[in-house]
Amino acid sequence: MKHMGRAMVLLLLLAAACATIAAAGGARPGPPPTATLTPAVPAPWTLPSSNTPLSPPRAASPAALSVVWEKRFDNNGKADLAADIVETPDGDLVVVGVTGPTPCLLWCNTDGWIIKLNARGELLWARQIGSGQADSFNSVTLNGNHYWITGTRYVFPYGYQAWLLEMAPDGSVVWEKTFGGNQDEFVVETIPTPDGNFLMTGRTVSFGVQDGKGDVWLVKLNPNGEIIWSKTYDLGAEDGGTALTSWGPNRYILTADTCTADCRSILTPHVFASYLVLDANGNILKTQTFNEGPKNKFGSIIPTRDGGAVIVGGTSMQETFPSEDAWIVKLDANADVAWMRIFNSRGRYDGAYDIVQMPDGNYVVSAYSQVYQTPEMNFDNFWIMRLNSAGEDLWSRIWGGPDNDDPVSMIRTSDGGIVAVGFMDAVSWPLDKIPGPSDFYVIKMTDTQALFLPCVFRDFR
Known part of the structure; x- marks a missing residue:
């Protein structure tokens, strides 16, 4: 789904955790543990008395949520x-992610965390699943009425492995598997395919050409989680898949980032973004690379109603490096660039995470912005914006507290609403190994003639 997409958020988290584990050593974990029920207690967010709106609400906009x-x-x-x-x-x-101790000291025992909510946002159950190493979930899709949850699991002595489990509606684990070689593999997204199978993408260090200690990795799986085929794509440096979507009959578009310098840095990596159009067997039909400026990163991609696709991410094309802006790239029905939009008047570090298309052809984007408007709005802040079909800004809101607040993934629901998920109050993110304390954050929105957000916000319409 997913300054970077959900993929890069969790990869950075895991990479930091891996460094501490490697330094400390460790033993191979035993048999996979059974799912552990860990009740999550929703904690209502009360607006601090010092938090006042930066500007009064404007007249209701038809584009407002x-x-x-x-x-x-x-x-x-x-x-x-x-x-x-x-x-x-x-x-x-069903919401998936990662949970871990705060602070993270010598041993970063992160686990995958899954919660199930009803349509009103009420908690039905929660599960914490992990091996006592550095594990996380970062993608969830459906296999019938079961849930396919993928992520990354640390398995000594190999390192990180792709991790897949199938879960029943009651939260019980039907089966789980790991995939990989003798080095690190990371998985960022899994999607269903039109033929009833699944595609999983991410980054591999065990397989491929390895020009830069990592290649884009694409794996096709059957409904039992068995590998049908596996492919790697070398883009010339440290490469990794970031998102994937079905596109037309038996075609896919895979987005990727390639780091060429300073790759272990949070703020100053030199990265270019690419997309690959693939046939049903993973063969490349077309590629496009964006290397203007030192940092271009793709986060998420969806097909559009006109037969094209739209990609979101972050770029420093129009900023002084390492600052970056939210970035939208629209593709036409031939997978050529129809238009690009860069939103460069918000904060110092901005980026788009995810996007959905509305029935009227407009878009809603989940993003983050470091606007630094008040002490109460430091670091990342939630940013939701609505664009017309040409990518022009119709309406937006930025809100948040003094710590990092990020809406990492977003979907349209069957009742016409929009639900975004991410995290709130990540005190140290992304400077330390594990952010915290922070909470899962889930917000449901809908079209309306008025907007109320019980927190600091800014209207940029």
């Missing part, structure tokens, strides 16, 4: 970061 409900979920005081969401056939919501 209003909040239906918003919730936060805490796993017993841990650092909790939501990465993806899916709606179930019965209208419930």
Whole structure:
């Protein structure tokens, strides 16, 4: 789904955790543990008295969205970061991410965390699953009425492995598997394919050409989680897949980032973005690279109603490096660039995470912005904007507290609403190994003639 997409958020988290584990050593974990029920207690967010709107609400805009409900979920005081969401056939919501201790000292025991909500945002159950190493979930999709959840799991002595589990509606694990070689593999997204199978993408260090210690990795799986085929794509340096979508009959578009310098840095990596158009067997039909400026990163891609696609991410094309802006790239029905939009008047570090298309052809984008308008709005802030079909800004809101607040993934629901998930109050993100304390954050929105957000906001319409 997913300054970077949900993929890069969790990859950075895992990379930092890996460094501490490698330094400390460790033993190979035993048999995979059974799912552990860990109740999450929603903690309502009360607006601090010092937080006042930066400007009064304007007259209602036809493009405005209003909040239906918003919730936060805490796993017993841990650092909790939501990465993806899916709606179930019965209208419930499944949210996946990572949970870990705060602070992270010598041993970073992160686990995957899954919560299930009803359509009103009420908690039905929660599961914490992991090996006691550095594990996380970052993608969820449906396999019938079951949930396919993918992420990354640390397995000594190999390092990180792709991790896939199938979960029943009651939260019980049907089966789980890991994939990989003798080095690190990271998975960022899994999608269903028209033929009833699945595609999984990410980055591999074990396989491929390895010009830069990593290649884009694409794996096709059958409904039992068995590998049908696996491919790697070398883009010339340290490469990784970031998002994937079905596109037309038996075609896919895969987005990727390639780091060419300073790749371990949070703020100053030199990165270029690419997309690859693939046939049903993973063969490349077309590629396009964006290397203007030192930093261009793709976060998410969706097909559009006109037969094209749209990609979101972050770029420093129009900023002084390492600053970056939210970036939208629209592709036409031939997978050529139809238009690009860069939103460069918000904060110092901005970027888009995810996008959905509305029935009227407009778009809603989940993003983050470091606007630094008041002490109460430091670091990343939630940013939701609505664009017309040409990518022009119709309406937007930025809000948040003094710590990092990021809406990492977003979906349209069967009732016409929009649900975004991410995390709130990540104190140290992304400067330290594990952010915290932070909570899963889930907000449901809908079209309306008025907007109310119980927090600091700024209107940029």
